[in-house]
Structures are given as structure tokens and as C-alpha cells.
Amino acid sequence: MREETERNARSKASIEQRVAATKEALIDAGRITQADLDQFASMAEDWRPENGAKVVARAWTDPDFRARLLEDATSACAEMGYAGPQGEYIVALENTPDRHNVIVCTQCSCTAWPVLGLPPDWYKSPAYRARVVREPRKVLREMGLWLSDEVAIRVWETSAETRYMVIPLRPEGARSLNEDALANLVSREALIGVALAAPPAIQSPDNVGITSHSF
Amino acid sequence: MDGIHDLGGTQGFGHIDVEADEPVFHHPWQRTSFALMMATQIILRSHNADEYRHAIERMDPAHYLLCDYYERVLTGTVSLLVEKGYLSREDVERRAGGVFELAGPVSDRPLADLTPQPEARFNLGDRVRVLNISPSGHIRAPKFCRGHEGTVIHRAPKFRFPDTSAHDGERRKEHTYHVEFKSKDLWSDRDAANDSVIVDLWDSYLEFAL
């Protein structure tokens, strides 16, 4: 108790100081090396939502690949070079005109790192984790995605080891685009299910992947 | 543990802000925190992913809610390194130049009494109920689905059972199932009748609904 009281009387170390202290203590003790840390930090930079976007674009253009992706997404993603930690068992969820899928991890913040990347701040926020399971339609509307009441929403809670990715509907007006151009229509938000794949007309460097409207 | 981390369905939270072109990390310390989390689990092997998740769950609730995700990552990691003797709190506080907040202790009796289920008991279409259990240790069945009935729509492979794994208990693997719950069965205030929530649940957490 006295130890706690004394601790409360002292000032808290900043997060920068705490991270640096932990790193120094582990390296000084020979537990890990700077090279170990660099290895994992650079892995994180390679896990990008652009990877998942390329998977979606291929599914839109190659019916055999789409079938493989729906049957065994782990293998289909690995076929394109996307595998690794938090990608050990991936399940792809295909949106249809009457069913929309959205992903959450209410208890921590899991995503399929190799295809979605590390989770963005909004996905990790207590507000998203608390609300989207209970009022998905309202949350999606606030985020700019209006779905008709006829569209059933399926919210997928990442409570175990399955890691999900959403295959959004291919936008109308994108029929003539090739695979690379189609991948540019798919944002991280679309892969999680809080946005649609953006039609080519509203794509600009300023609004890519922020909001997609469907009335 | 019925802790602050189990947020699904909690009311009172506000708007969700999406940042355009969000970088992987906003600050260098976040990158280091992530790398420390990975290196301790994969190279040092001081603890496993289930112990790590539970250490974050044991954080002070106010600290948990107010801090950045990568501060939770660091706090969970360092709490375990101190508890297991890899680091001393005095040393990291001296190096940091101030108080280093850590997670609270593990419960004396963290586990629910669940029968191991090495063989898959459930099939597609089965109606199941999540056991109404509230262990004070690690569990991955969110509160909002406990005691509720749903339908098995997918059987996943066997995965390490998180409850015992987080508490140095028996190493066992069980299938998980994607169980679909009608949203209106989970919350009476729902407007959309045809929406659903799918939760990925270990075999031990479930029983047949009659």
C-alpha cells in the first residue's frame, strides 16, 4: 500500500519514455536486439490494404479465383503472396445486393494483417468496437454508407482465430477497367465493410476510400 | 473477465472519425511498441498471445479507455515481462524517469470449469447456446452473446483454447464455429429485423440448444 502511495506521488513517465526504457532494458539485458525490432517494424509496413484490394480486383475479374477465394481464402491470398502473422485462417465475405458484411473485433482489434494491414485508429476506437455490433446501420450511415432497410447486415465479430476480409460489390460503371484500375477502387474501409468500393467517377486523390454513398 | 475490454454493445460512445490516408504508425514510439510486442512473443517467447491479450484486459479501466492502442500494447507486454521476471519495475521506472503504469494482477481462480472438447461436437445448421459463464480470467466469448442461442454457419479448424493458454493451463486445441445470432435476439432495442451478428466461438463455450 505504501509503495502504491509513493508511486502515486511521483509523476508518470511519458509514453515515449516508457517505450524507450523498455527497449533499452531488453537490449541491455541481451534479450532482444535492435535488428529484431527493425525486422518486425518493417514487416508492418508491408501489410497494406492495397494487398486486399488486389485480391478483390482479381476476384472481380477471374471467376475461378473468386471461387477459390470463397472456398479457401487463406490459400487464395497466399497464392498472391499475402500470408503471415494474423493471416493463418482467412475467410472472405462476399457482399451481395441484399446482404452486406462488416467486420469488428469488440474485445481487442484483430484484422487480417497480410491483406488489410494493421488496423486503423477508427477500427481500434472504443466507439466502433462498442457500437457496430449493436447499431450497425446507424454507424454505417454516420460513416457515409447508406444501406436500404432491405439489405441485411451481417456483423462479423473477430473473437477467435478467423480473420475476415469483405469482398465489396463491383461498382457499376467499372466494367471496362482492368485489374489494376479496379484495385484502386477498393479502400481499407471497403475491405472492412464500412464503405463501398468507390465508382470511378467519384475517385480523386482527396476522397479515395473515405465515404461511398448508395441511395 | 468481465472487464473494460469487452465493449461490444456498450452504450454511450459517440462518433467514429475516419482519418484519410492514415499512416501505418503516427509516431515512432508506436512502431517500437508494436515491434516490442512481436519480438517478445516470437523471439524472446516470454509469453503467448493469450497471456498478452489478458494482460491488456487487466489494465486499469480508465487507463485502458483513454490511452492509445499502442500504449495498451506496451502496457500489456511490459506487465508480463515484469510478472515473469524478465524486467524489474524499478529498473524500467528508473530508465523512464517516472511511474510506469502496469496491469493489475491475475485472478486467483481465473478459469471457468469447462470440459475439454477435442472432437467437433457441432455441425452446420445446429442450434447452439453459449454457456452463461463469467470466469474472472481470460475468455473470448463476448458478454453480449453469453446465454443466447444462435445457429452454426461454419466450422473452422482447431485452434489453441485461449482460456487455459492464457493461464498456463493445459495445452488444448478445439474447433471454433461461426455462430450467427439474430440481432433482435441479442438486443431488444433493435430496429432492423433481418440483421445478425456472427461470433467465432470455441467448442467448449457451447451447448446444444433444445
Ligand SMILES: [Fe+2]
Ligand atoms: Fe482483436
